Amino acid sequence: MIRFEQVTKRFGSKVVLDQIDFEIEKGETFVIVGLSGAGKSVSLRHMIRLLTPEAGRVWVGEDCVSEASGTRLQQILSRFGVLFQSSALLQWLNVEDNVCLPLRQTTNRPDDEIRRLAVENLKRVGLEGVGEKMPSDISGGMRKRVGLARAIVTQPEIILYDEPTSGLDPVISRQIDLLIDSLRAQLGVTSVVVTHDLYSALGIGSRVAMLHEGKFVVCGTPEEFIASEHPVVRGFLQAQGIDSLQDIQKAFGK
Amino acid sequence: MITRESQNYDPPVNPVAALGRRVIEACQGSGRALLLLLGAITQLPYMFSRKNRADVMLQLYTVGIKSLGIVSVVGIFTGMILAIQMGLALRMVGQEGQIGTLVTNGMLREMGPFMTGLVIAASVGSAIAAQMGTMTVSEEIAALDVMNISVERYLVMPRLVALAIMTPMLTIYMDLIGIVGGCVVGATMLGVSPEAYWDNAFRYSYNKDLYVGVLKAFIFGLIIVSVSCYQGFSTKEGAVGVGRATRRTVIVSFLLILMLGYFVTRLWYQ
Numbered sequence: 001m002i003r004f005e006q007v008t009k010r011f012g013s014k015v016v017l018d019q020i021d022f023e024i025e026k027g028e029t030f031v032i033v034g035l036s037g038a039g040k041s042v043s044l045r046h047m048i049r050l051l052t053p054e055a056g057r058v059w060v061g062e063d064c065v066s067e068a069s070g071t072r073l074q075q076i077l078s079r080f081g082v083l084f085q086s087s088a089l090l091q092w093l094n095v096e097d098n099v100c101l102p103l104r105q106t107t108n109r110p111d112d113e114i115r116r117l118a119v120e121n122l123k124r125v126g127l128e129g130v131g132e133k134m135p136s137d138i139s140g141g142m143r144k145r146v147g148l149a150r151a152i153v154t155q156p157e158i159i160l161y162d163e164p165t166s167g168l169d170p171v172i173s174r175q176i177d178l179l180i181d182s183l184r185a186q187l188g189v190t191s192v193v194v195t196h197d198l199y200s201a202l203g204i205g206s207r208v209a210m211l212h213e214g215k216f217v218v219c220g221t222p223e224e225f226i227a228s229e230h231p232v233v234r235g236f237l238q239a240q241g242i243d244s245l246q247d248i249q250k251a252f253g254k
Numbered sequence: 255m256i257t258r259e260s261q262n263y264d265p266p267v268n269p270v271a272a273l274g275r276r277v278i279e280a281c282q283g284s285g286r287a288l289l290l291l292l293g294a295i296t297q298l299p300y301m302f303s304r305k306n307r308a309d310v311m312l313q314l315y316t317v318g319i320k321s322l323g324i325v326s327v328v329g330i331f332t333g334m335i336l337a338i339q340m341g342l343a344l345r346m347v348g349q350e351g352q353i354g355t356l357v358t359n360g361m362l363r364e365m366g367p368f369m370t371g372l373v374i375a376a377s378v379g380s381a382i383a384a385q386m387g388t389m390t391v392s393e394e395i396a397a398l399d400v401m402n403i404s405v406e407r408y409l410v411m412p413r414l415v416a417l418a419i420m421t422p423m424l425t426i427y428m429d430l431i432g433i434v435g436g437c438v439v440g441a442t443m444l445g446v447s448p449e450a451y452w453d454n455a456f457r458y459s460y461n462k463d464l465y466v467g468v469l470k471a472f473i474f475g476l477i478i479v480s481v482s483c484y485q486g487f488s489t490k491e492g493a494v495g496v497g498r499a500t501r502r503t504v505i506v507s508f509l510l511i512l513m514l515g516y517f518v519t520r521l522w523y524q
Contacts, residue, residue, distance in 0.1 A: 012264070048400050074402045088397035090389075102401040105305055105408060154401075 001026040001158065001190050002047055007056035009042055016042050018214030019056065029184055029191040031205035033198060033236070038211045040194040041085070044160050047192065048080055049073060060158075078106075081151030081189075085163040087143040089135040089150070095122070096131030099150045106154075121149040124186075125179060141172035145179070152183065159183070161193040165200055173197065174251070177204050181252060198240045202226065203252040210236065222248075287484035291476060293406035294414045294483075300407055301415050309408070313416035317378050321424060324373055329428035332369050333435030336360050341444040350444045354454035357436030362463040363523075366429035368515055371474035374421055375507035379482040382413055383503035386486020387496035395487060405487075414479045421475035422468045429467065466522045470515055477510045 002024040009017040016039040024030040032040045045051040046058045049065050058066045063076050089098045099118040103109055122131060125145040135143055144164060151159055161180060165173035177200045184191050184204075195201055201208050202222040209219035210233055218228045226237065226245055237243065266272040301310050336357050344350045386409070389395050398405050433455060440446035485499040485506070 050396055050399070077400055077402050080400060082397065082400050084393045084397055086392045088393040090394055102403065105403045106401065150401075 001061060002192070003059040004043070004046070005057045005059065007046060007053045007058060009039070009046070009051065009053050015214045017046075017053070020211075020214070020216060022209065022216060022219060024190060024192060026190055027184075027188060028206040029180070029193065029204055031193045031195060031201040031208045032211055033195060033201045033208060034211035035236075036196065039214060040196075040211055041162055043211065044162055044192065044194050047158075047160060048077060048082060078154070079157045081154060081156035081159045083144065083147045083151050083159070083161045083164055085166055087135075087140075087147035089143060089146055091135055093135075094131065095127070095133050095135065095138065095146050098135065098146060099153050102150065102154050117153055118149070121153045122146070124152070124183075125149045126175075139172075141168050141176065144168070144176055148179065148183075152187065152189075155187075156189065158190045158192065161191065161195075163195055164193065165195060165197050173200065178252070180204050198236060198242055199248060202242070202245060203248045203254075283484065283488070286488075287480045290406065290410060290484050290487070291414070291480040294410035294479070297404065297407040297411040298415070301411065306407065306412060309412040310415050313412040314420060317374070317413075317416040318420040318423065321374065321377060321420070322427070324377060325370060325424050325428050326431055328369050328373050329366075329431035330435035330438075332365050332428070333357055333361060333432030334439045336365065336432070337436035337439035338443065341440065341446075345444065350440075351446055351450055352454055353436065353440050353444060353446055354433075354451040355458040357440075358433050358455040358459045359463060361429045361432040361436075362459060362467045364467075364515070364519070366432060367425045367467045367470040367474060368511065370421060370425040370428050370471055371478070371511040371515070372508060374417070374424070374474070375478050375511065376504055378417065379478040379503050379507050380500045382479070382482035383486045383499045384496055386483055387489035387499040390487055390489045391492050391495060410479070410483050413483065414476070417475035417479045418472060419475075421478070422471040425467060425471035426464075429464075462522070466518065470518050473514055473518065474511050477514065478507050481507050481510065 004020050004022050006019045006021060007017050008015070008019050020043075032043055034040050042051060046053060047060065047065065049068070052066050056066075057064050060076050060079065063072065065073070065076050068076055089095075090101065093101065096115065096118050099121060100114045103114045103117065104111075107114075119131065122128065122145075125148050127142060127145050127149065130138060130142065130146075135146070138146070148164075164176050164180065168176065180191060180193065181204045183189065191204075193201070193204065202225065205222055207220060208222055208225040209216045210225070210230075211217075212232045217230045218225055218233050220228075222245055225233065226242070228234070242248070263275065266275050300306050337353055340356045340360075341350050341353045344352055344356070386395070395405060398408065437448055437451045437455075440451045441448055482503045485503045489495040489499045491498075
């Protein structure tokens with residue numbers, strides 16, 4: 001579904017992605033973890049052409065997103081829904097209008113239908129009766145949900161989550177994790193999640209990859225990840241107090 | 255897509271290289287601002303579309319109606335200052351009765367469009383840069399790009415329409431208010447009757463003065479929208495970057511208004 005082919009990216013003298021290769025299968029939840037500044041969000045941004053690689057290519061299906069332009073690029077982007085780290089809601093629009101925005105601006109559907117879809121998707125992410133509120137009047141967790149409702153209202157094939165639980169308390173973070181998991185099951189979408197929260201990663205990911213110094217030091221199932229002997233992975237697991245998968249999988253009903 | 259990666263260069267090795275880099279960046283910036291303006295112009299056919307007309311109306315209101323107060327104050331005091339300075343000079347040669355002509359010509363040709371341009375750049379232009387800058391650093395612009403929503407159409411075009419229409423209209427309003435201010439000073443300080451003032455005001459003023467002033471205001475509107483949107487979209491480094499973008503918008507707009515104002519005057523009044 002998404003394929004990185006020898007992708008290299010550097011900012012100044014710092015090499016953030018160093019000839020990385022990986023492929024994300026259709027329908028899976030692929031989680032990228034790593035320390036701050038490891039290049040997790042940079043990888044995500046390459047998938048939607050907010051960044052372009054200095055070398056290598058990024059493929060989405062049969063299309064090379066890193067070389068596409070114009071209508072072709074628009075067609076590729078229409079396959080994506082993105083939940084940004086800051087939620088990226090337009091502050092002068094209320095919650096419902098934010099969710100309606102992509103349909104209003106990119107389709108000719110009647111407004112009644114657009115509003116119905118917005119309400120339906122807000123309900124899907126557990127938000128009812130907040131459509132008239134402004135983004136500044138709701139909590140961070142609710143803003144993430146609104147951002148998610150806006151990301152899925154166009155029925156994308158792929159949803160990208162950039163640090164979906166950052167800045168949220170543990171209870172709300174788990175709710176967002178469960179929502180990501182349930183959306184994958186309900187909509188059958190491919191999900192790519194960038195996070196530094198290993199508990200989330202191991203709970204929702206079908207595969208987890210750890211980015212360190214521009215390379216993936218491990219990429220595999222949660223079981224393979226937790227069994228890794230790589231010192232960076234071990235350090236990361238220890239720092240977050242994780243030594244087994246059982247509790248996490250139990251919490252996620254797996 | 256508006257979202258552009260920032261250029262990654264190695265640090266300049268000497269002052270000449272640093273200067274060269276600044277020149278190249280200035281040229282690139284000018285080109286991008288111009289392309290942004292052209293991109294918004296190509297979206298003008300959609301200004302009355304169902305998707306955009308509400309935004310266009312909102313911007314017309316924001317730029318036009320909300321600026322009336324400050325334009326009124328600046329206009330009346332500009333006219334009064336012109337009247338005092340010119341009136342006192344003319345009184346020395348016993349020609350203070352001609353004050354209406356000088357204030358009217360001064361307002362229509364230069365001070366009306368110039369002061370309106372500065373007021374709009376400082377109030378509306380800085381607000382646009384701050385809004386676009388905040389949207390850029392909070393990833394809202396990136397989100398619009400990814401949602402396939404044209405930023406030129408959704409954000410820039412309504413502001414272009416508002417500034418291109420409202421700057422000339424506010425200029426005409428400021429001209430009028432300034433001429434009235436001159437009349438008040440003439441009557442209360444210089445002993446020039448309102449009848450004599452208005453008679454002189456229109457006797458030596460020509461339609462060309464008004465048209466050239468309005469043309470200047472139109473150009474100033476285009477300058478303000480392209481500079482403010484470009485600076486906003488180029489914002490980096492969070493709140494500090496937003497402040498920097500706002501400051502640059504005001505400085506660059508002021509300089510371009512001054513320079514282009516001079517060249518338009520020179521072209522029409524050789």
